[in-house]
Amino acid sequence: MFAVYAESFSSDDPLAGLVVGERPAPEAPEGWATVTVKAASLNHHDLWSLRGVGLREESLPMILGCDAAGLDEDGNEVVVHAVIGDPGRGGDETLDPGRSLLSEKHQGTLADQVVVPRRNLVPKPASLSFEEAACLPTAYLTAYRMLFTQGxxxxxxxxxxxxxxxxxxxxxxxxxxxxxxxxxxxxxxxxxxxxxxxxxxxxxxxxxxxxxxxxxxxxxxxxxxxxxxxxxxxxxxxxxxxxxxxxxxxxxxxxxxxxxxxxxxxxxSTMGTRHELDALVKFLDATGTRPLLDRTLPMEQAREGFAAMAGGDVFGKIVFTR
Incomplete structure (x- = not known):
């Protein structure tokens, strides 16, 4: 399948290890879901991964990306929650000491498909486009938790x-x-x-x-x-x-x-829970509030988006579409 992934690290030139190409399609373990990605957004976390921060060399090649919206196996429109924790722990998954984000231990969202625990899927309302919904799971969820849960x-x-x-x-x-x-x-x-x-x-x-x-x-x-x-x-x-x-x-x-x-x-404050992501989505649906998009690019042009973020030429979210 098509994917955007890290092949190597470079602290001085992070884009040197970025590859836009093909990777094997993922297989979903029991209790996990396969999401067909319609849109995925870029975060600074992805650039840090290319610098080798938070991502181990033995995990390479690693598909990048934390944020996505798409379709589950039944055709339902969903938003992906990026925090992967211990399913048996319960409670606030951001407090799980063993938690990780997609693209750290598990392959990320910048691909045709991504697999995540089924509990990590949040329904996407029709009022939000896939591009808008893909902006939410990292930056907007972090902001929501800061303002209303912690603040x-x-x-x-x-x-x-x-x-x-x-x-x-x-x-x-x-x-x-x-x-x-x-x-x-x-x-x-x-x-x-x-x-x-x-x-x-x-x-x-x-x-x-x-x-x-x-x-x-x-x-x-x-x-x-x-x-x-x-x-x-x-x-x-x-x-x-x-x-x-x-x-x-x-x-x-x-x-x-x-x-x-x-x-x-x-x-x-760190990231947010699946429950908070669901509340954020419903908040935007009810108020008509929308995330700010800097630009939308086909995923094949991912390198252009990464270069813009690395150069600081961004105000709003960069979103890749499939």
Missing amino acids: RLTPGETVLVQGAGGGVATALIILGRAAGLRVLATSRDEAKRSRAVELGAHEAYESGARLPVKVDAVMETVGRATWSHSVRSLRPGGRIVISGTTSGPRLDDAELTRIFFLQLAVIG
Whole structure:
């Protein structure tokens, strides 16, 4: 079958190990389903895999991709949940210490077919296209969990989204505005600040700028470069939800005095559950909210999409279609 896969690693030139070609069709173990992929989206996780981060050499060749929407064996339209955990464990699969994402231990979604545990399938409503649905299982699910599960935000509260322009930050702005939050955003780039407002942010500011109000929560994906600003932007009793550290994890000042004195909460967040993905899909179906697509390409042109992401020439999701 047709597939986009990693054949080797290179930290300096990740696209060197990318192959667009043929791989054996997957066989579904008992309890697993075979999904015919109609659309799959690209994530930074795929570039990290090509650099050898989170993917072992003995697992090569590995079909890349975490996100997909398609048809199950009965012709039902489905969205694929990418977190693979222990089926006997129960509970929140993101807390399973042995969990993995598709394309780490199990072959990924950038192919004609992908096999996943049957419990990982979420019904796709007719209101969402395959391309839109394929954007949801990583960036948008991460944003949904940050805002509503870990952040416990409710309509009328104010949230600050650091680093407008990134995939999760874009999802945070779109979902937050749709849920009735007052959304503030920051970016070093004036064009990205303008785009953030177009997406739904009420106001956008230069990174590090003093805000006119203290916020209820900060959604943090940047790390070192914005951490102090995040802490200083919170009202007493506010909370930071962190799901990434794109500028690096080592802080110059963790602001511990301010954190304990103002009784701030620092909450980690990773991906999301199958139940949360189902809730996210239903939220978009009910509100008419849609993910932002940067571009849609046939999967045969995957290298073009990978190159755009590697070069930072992206605002929204890159989606490959079959």
